[in-house]
Amino acid sequence: MLFCNLRTANDSISQDERGNGSSQGEFILLSLSNDPYLEKLFFVVFLISYVLTLFWNLAIIVVSQLDPCLHTPMYFFLSNLSLLDLCYTTATVPQMLVNLQSSHKTISWAGCMAQLFIFLGLGSTECVLLAVMAYDRYAAVCHPLRYTAIMSRSLCWMMATASWFSGMTVSIVQTCLTLRLPLCGHNRINDFFCEVPALLSLACADTSTNVAGLLVGSAVFLPVPLGLILVSYSYIGAAVLRIRSAEGRRKAFNTCTSHLVVVSIFFGTAIYVYMQHPSQHPQHQGKIVSLFYGIITPMVNPLIYTLRNKDVHRALRKALRKQCWMQRT
Secondary structure (H helix, E strand, O other), X not given: OHHHHHHHHHXXXXXXXXXXXXXXXXXXXXXXXXXHHHHHHHXXXXXXXXXXXXXXXXXXXXXXXXXXXXXXXXXHHHHHHHHHHHHHHHOOXXXXXXXXXXXXXXXXXXXXXXXXXXXXXXXXXXXXXXXXXXXXXXXXXXXXXXXXXHOOHHHHHHHXXXXXXXXXXXXXXXXXXXXXXXXXXXXXXXXXXXXXXXXXXXXXXXXXXXXXXXXXXHHHHOHHHHHHHHHHHHHHHHHHHOOOOHHHHHHHHHHHHHHHHHHHHHHHHHHHHHOOOHHHOOHHHHHHHHHHHHXXXXXXXXXXHHOOOHHHHHHHHHHHHHXXXXXXX
16 A cells, blocks of 8 residues: 555656655755765764664674574564664665765655655664563563563564564554645755654645644654553562562663663654654754664664673674684684
8 A cells, every 4th residue: 555655646746846745856865064074074973883783783683593592582572673773774874875975965755755664664663662672571570480481482473573563554654644745846854864754844735634643653652662661660670679689689680771771762862853843843953863863773772782791792702703613614
């Protein structure tokens, strides 16, 4: 259905001088600065961030699959999160790097819509997945003896599938609503990539339905998962306080701290962008926040989860030793 709508909208653009996008069927993405030296600096920083994001997230996925000791619900969901972050950045950063090296900072209409659909779908999926990961930590800390029975393989797959399905469903709805908006030749997007608030600000028609849909969707996928996460951690906190040994409390605390940091960063920036009217977004602040959760967060997520994780460190060392041995032989 989405692809039919895309084709229909694309045809209507070509027949009506691209009225739904611009007269050339493309959008202009406005960067942080017009200074060529600053743009070169941004290019280097974003390129390094993108390479590190690819490397660290791929490393988590590969190690989690290869090491039998990491075949647990926690690393299953962490692999899903790493896959999300990989797709998240790949949908936006390559185009951003191309524009930073070019004097024409444009993106095609079809590319913009694809970017909108992918970014919104993956972001919504991550909201639900982080709530699922909080429930996994609740089961591990509050019910350690029944953990493997509660978090069965079938339940893990069902929860991960539900996360992806719900995220992509809301993205289809929001993208279809955005496709209906006439833009009347307005094509200057005050952001690094195409996302709903930036596109709504270009519309030359009543956007109340779109804004209402965006706020309802944001309310479902931001405060609700965040509330479930906080409830899970309230039970976890009570359970940790009942642990008698200091070593046991420290281990339980370390298990949950990394997830809480990721939740704070992701939900804090997403709520700032999506839980207010598009017309109220401060231009430069909105760009910085979008830059933060679009590039920085996917890069630091693997570090936050693995920096103090001895299991991942051991698995990485084991994989590197095996690779070195294979090269020598």
